Amino acid sequence: MWWMNEERQMIAAAAREFAEQEVRPAAKLMEEEEKYPEAAIRKLGELGMLGLTIKEEYGGAGADYVNYGLMIEELAKESHGFGLLAYLASELTLGLIEKMGTPEQVKDLIAKGLTGEKIYGICFTEPCGVGNPMEYETRAVLDGDEWVINGGKIFITNADIADTFFVIAKTSDYNPATMTGLTFFVVPSDTPGLTVGHIENKLGWKGSHTGQLYFKDVRIPKDAIIGAVDNAWLPLNVALLPMFATYGPMNLGAMETIFQKTLVFLKSRVQCGVSLWDAHESIRIDMMKMFLKIDNYRSAVYSALEDENRGENISAKAVALKMQGADLLEEIASQCIELHGGTGTVYETGIERFYRDAKMGTVGCGSNRTLINSLASMIFQ
Ligand SMILES: Cc1cc2nc3c(=O)[nH]c(=O)nc-3n(C[C@H](O)[C@H](O)[C@H](O)COP(=O)(O)OP(=O)(O)OC[C@H]3O[C@@H](n4cnc5c(N)ncnc54)[C@H](O)[C@@H]3O)c2cc1C
Secondary structure: OOOOOHHHHHHHHHHHHHHHHHHHHHHHHHHHHOOOOHHHHHHHHHOOOOOOOOOHHHOOOOOOHHHHHHHHHHHHHHOHHHHHHHHHHOHHHHHHHHHHOOHHHHHHHHHHHHOOOOOEEEEOOEOOEOOOHHHOOOEEEEEOOEEEEEEEEEEEEOOOOOOEEEEEEEEEEEEOOOOEEEEEEEEEOOOOOEEEEEEOOOOOOOOOOEEEEEEEEEEEEOOOEEOOOOEOHHHHHHHHHHHHHHHHHHHHHHHHHHHHHHHHHHHHOEEOOEEHHHHOHHHHHHHHHHHHHHHHHHHHHHHHHHHHHOOOOOHHHHHHHHHHHHHHHHHHHHHHHHHHHHHHHOHHHOOHHHHHHHHHHOOOOOOHHHHHHHHHHHHHO
16 A cells, blocks of 8 residues: 555554554453543553644643554554544544644643643534534623633533533624634633533444533633633644544544455355355455445545645545545445344444444434535535
8 A cells, every 4th residue: 555654553553452452352341331431541652642643742742643544543453432432532633732722722732632631622512413503502701800601512522531621602692604703712611510411322432422511610710711702613623634634543543444454354254065155145245345445445544644644634634535425334234244143233243333333423523414515515616
């Protein structure tokens, strides 16, 4: 593969070893006990893997996005949900701070996140939805040297886990023409007035805790904001969209595991003295079609990440990768369960959980239906 070199092979091998030793047992507890994989996430930090793409001057490894993608792909081979949590603990939070924070915030928040000392969460979604800031009800008002936040958020990943939340709130009425009126706050989870509500019992991404947060007269210092007052929404969107590309390697890792498990099964399942693989041309054709789709998706993922390395704006490609990858993962998981017959539906076979996770990927962090709308407006203006 053209994107591989010696350094990248080493990173992929290190991530594979970590995934087999740490993620595999953690994934079992995520599925069976809804246990957040805290030890494995913090260990990723200790090993420097959360800060792979963060600049060296901030304590990161200064590696490029292909390296980062290879790491996420290997982690997601063991658990799509763990891949998501690793992404949240690295690029989605640390990368965001690096892009939008002041030098002091970058130093402080990144240093603590990099090592796994602090775990973060991002809070946008409200009962009105995520992409509808006009109707957000969470508001912050300046009172002397402090902001006072009131309102609530739903569907927040790490709701009962995070040490600190990055919270979007209205500081004036939202103006859709200028996308202004929203400010991005840094709120430690132990701030008085901040409480955790119900944690959802979800279809998939088990062990990733998604829940509600309530803000009642939550007071934070005046300077605990990222970016400018009233003007966070547009820069946040600009910063976040390219990061959707990370769903690419996440989906890819999951597809590869399911496909490989199915190949092994088909070659070893013998009926009337012949393996399913050898006996049925239609099965080989189905597998070949899936192989080609995965291979094409892999090329699209790493070519987008390489474009990002070159400084190109990959927002549209990133959105497409998230959307198409979620659909393809769902398709592959569905077919592979069928090809396994009864055993494919059984938890212990280790496939059905990827199918459940695939469905989560079509909704979480922007649903496929809303993303395709955004993509149309990005491409055709
Ligand atoms: C497991 C999980 C984890 C999450 N983690 C976080 C988090 O950490 N932080 C956070 O802020 N949010 C988080 N979310 C929220 C997530 O981003 C939203 O649930 C998602 O974007 C869909 O928004 P919604 O639930 O408000 O759906 P709604 O806005 O209620 O929409 C419902 C459906 O209507 C359709 N629809 C809505 N608007 C449009 C449109 N414009 N065009 C076409 N179709 C449309 C779509 O099919 C959509 O899926 C998480 C969600 C899940 C499920």
